[in-house]
Amino acid sequence: EESAPTMPMFIETCTAPTNIAVIKYWGKDEARGLNTPINSSASVTLDQDDLCAMTSIAASSDFVADRLWLNGKEEDTAGNGTHAKRLRKCLAEMRGLARDRVDASGAVVCTATELASYKVHVVSRNTFPTAAGLASSAAGYACLVHTLAKLYNVEEAYEGQLSTIARQGSGSACRSLYGGFVKWVKGRKPDATDSMAVCVADQAHWPELRAVILVINAGKKETPSTEGMQTSVETSPLLAFRAESVVEPRLAAMEAAYRARDFEAFGKLTMQDSNQFHATCLDTYPPIFYLNDVSRQAIRLCHAFNEHKGRILAAYTFDAGPNAVIYCEAKDRDELLAFMCAGSREHTVTLA
CATH class of the missing domain: 3.30.70.890 (GHMP kinase, C-terminal domain)
Structure with a gap:
């Protein structure tokens, strides 16, 4: 059992929607890697009031390992399973973008280097069935990346950067970072920085x-x-x-x-x-x-x-x-x- 925290703990909670593809993504470009697709795709993001993932992440120097609970069950984060590897990849990418945390007055309360060194505990749940073909992993990884962005005070270096990280967790997760009609452009660059989500029209465009x-x-x-x-x-x-x-x-x-x-x-x-x-x-x-x-x-x-x-x-x-x-x-x-x-x-x- 881990002892009660003696150092500051930072906690953030976010929600993210699921999306349902209208032009499907099916197949990874193994030659390029980085969870890139063989074709572009498009989806409609659903209302979070009905279907969403909710994720809370705590970071503390007292934590001894990164841990994840999904729908009340602890998941493996250290093994060689696909999702354990993808989780670690997302965490590493987001830690690399960490900035100092500041208080309301602008004073630094935790440096980026220190914050990125803390282990995290992630608690996530879906309000809809998991692994049943309703894009639960899309909502889950989008929510993970969005919550980590708040935790690490991340600012995108270019529009869509966070979607390229969510994509490495679950391909269609990149589309869940935006509302409305969203396109996942497969891209062509070897480093896959152009394989990202683009909002074509927001949710207000077709309210009916x-x-x-x-x-x-x-x-x-x-x-x-x-x-x-x-x-x-x-x-x-x-x-x-x-x-x-x-x-x-x-x-x-x-x-x-x-x-x-x-x-x-x-x-x-x-x-x-x-x-x-x-x-x-x-x-x-x-x-x-x-x-x-x-x-x-x-x-x-x-x-x-x-x-x-x-x-x-x-x-x-x-x-x-x-x-x-x-x-x-x-x-x-x-x-x-x-x-x-x-x-x-x-x-x-x-x-x-």
Whole structure:
């Protein structure tokens, strides 16, 4: 047991939202490394009032090791597991950016060198299922980096710098540092400093946009994202074709649709990209199955709703998991909910 602190302790707490991709990221550029993607991507950031990660970080000279508790359970931070390595990478990067902590009068209360030498205790929790295809790691690592930035009094040397660090924890975490419609640019530089998130339009641009989340299975997925995308990169010709020929023109069309608040164009592109992502999973060898029968029922119901209304008013998307996110506008949400609930009772609903 560690003794009660005898030296000053510095504590910061922050929240960060999740984001749901409308143009998917799937596959790492192993040649470049640094958790960079094989293609750019785009997402919509959800409201923190509904889904978020909350992280508290304490730093003290009395702590003997960096420790992490996730949803009440202590996680390994010293081993060779993927997340332990990524956590250490984020901590090292943020410690390297530490500045003096000052009080309200501007007096230094702890130098950057001293502060960066302190071990930290991190307590984080999600308000939604972890590892179920709802981008929990995106919210978690974005929150970690944002909280460390406050703890270490960090100022970005260039816009988007923090997103390049969050990316090294979880690729899509870089997009959760911004609200609204966010693009993750894959970049080209060998040091990956240009592989960052860019806010295309803030949340005030399309205030009528809503997300209905159907929690079909809150359990952990059978194939973790990191493992699945690595297998896809190695075995799926469709994934390579998608990255080389499909994503960039689709991303440009999606950005134009969002800027114009053109839901029909936005919705069609969202569904098409979700379908192609899961097609690459099936094209992977051995195939990866993230959708289940209830997921496919949600897809059928969404298309049936649009057919009933005579145009696209609802757009499904699935990340690496069975749970559906259905985008719509506020005016159509209640009717969509009634239609989905009448068609299937094998899911729970969250509104965002």
